[in-house]
Amino acid sequence: MKKWLSLLLILFCFIKSQAQTVSYNDFKKLIPYLQAEDWKNAYRISSDLLSSSEKDTSDYRAIVLYANILSASGMVTQRLMTFEQLEKAISKYKGHKILFSSHPVTQKEGALNAVKFSDAKLAKDAFITATNKEGTYILCFENIIFKKPVNPASFGNSFVRCGGKIDKIEFNPNKSLIWITRLTIKDGFAGASD
Numbered sequence: 588m589k590k591w592l593s594l595l596l597i598l599f600c601f602i603k604s605q606a607q608t609v610s611y612n613d614f615k616k617l618i619p620y621l622q623a624e625d626w627k628n629a630y631r632i633s634s635d636l637l638s639s640s641e642k643d644t645s646d647y648r649a650i651v652l653y654a655n656i657l658s659a660s661g662m663v664t665q666r667l668m669t670f671e672q673l674e675k676a677i678s679k680y681k682g683h684k685i686l687f688s689s690h691p692v693t694q695k696e697g698a699l700n701a702v703k704f705s706d707a708k709l710a711k712d713a714f715i716t717a718t719n720k721e722g723t724y725i726l727c728f729e730n731i732i733f734k735k736p737v738n739p740a741s742f743g744n745s746f747v748r749c750g751g752k753i754d755k756i757e758f759n760p761n762k763s764l765i766w767i768t769r770l771t772i773k774d775g776f777a778g779a780s781d
Contacts, residue, residue, distance in 0.1 A: 607639045609647040617654050624719060626661030629654060630668075634676075649686040649750060656680070657717060660726040660767040664719065670762045677768070678756055685772065686750035687729055689780035690715060692739055699725075702747045702777070704739040711736050713749055713777060725766035731775035742779045751775035 613636055620629035633655035640648050656677050662668035668676070693701035699718050704710035715729040731749045739747075755771035 608643040608645055609636050609640050609651050611647060614647050614650055617651065621654060621658070624661060626658040626665060627667055629658035630662055633658060644684060646686055646750075649684040652680060652683060652685050653687055656685075656768065656770070657726050661719065661724075663767050664724040664726070664764050670758055670767075673767070674758055681753050681756055683753050684750065685753050685770070686748060687715060687731075688717070689746040689748045692742060692747055702749060704737065707739055709736045710739055712775070713737070715749070724764055726768065728766060728769040729772065730770065731772045731777070733775045733777065734773075737777045739777075742777075745779035747777050748780050749775060749777045 617629055617632055617636075619625075620632065633651050636651050637648070637655055659668060659673050659676050663670060663673050690700055690702045693703055694707065695701075695703070697716075699716050699722050702713050702715055704713045710733065712730065712732045714731070715727075716725055717727045717729060718725050729749070731751055732754075734751070749772070751772035751774045753770060754773040755769075757769040757771075759766050759768075
């Protein structure tokens, strides 16, 4: 009887851990590490959050997923992770919902850490080049293909957050540190940040 009770308790704990959702407080734990570009700890914490919330479809999990991909890419630039390890770590997220960091809107080609819409009036897609603070490494190229065309003028001077489903994950085939990862997002959306 004790064995059955122990087994049920273990099963209950496993099911509960798989059903956990990511909260705002969970996400807040990542912020200091991301701001300090402490990629190793940001990756560790975001990986733990993702593995404990596999069934969660919340926006917070989608933001943590982005932090995980960005921090893993940052680890590659610091030679704390290889491209092979990176590919193994993040390829499993194809098809998952992702929410990118908020950025200002730009019309400049080649702008860093800004949303560049394909058209100023009715955009079918947008592009973001996410870098480290100094702009010396491109951690992630982010190509967002919108589900419905977006009017960039509707955001005014607000920062914009884009997201959608990860359709494609690519890695620098030359394995140089100039750029690390490229994401293509389908069923994308854009909204003014709060």
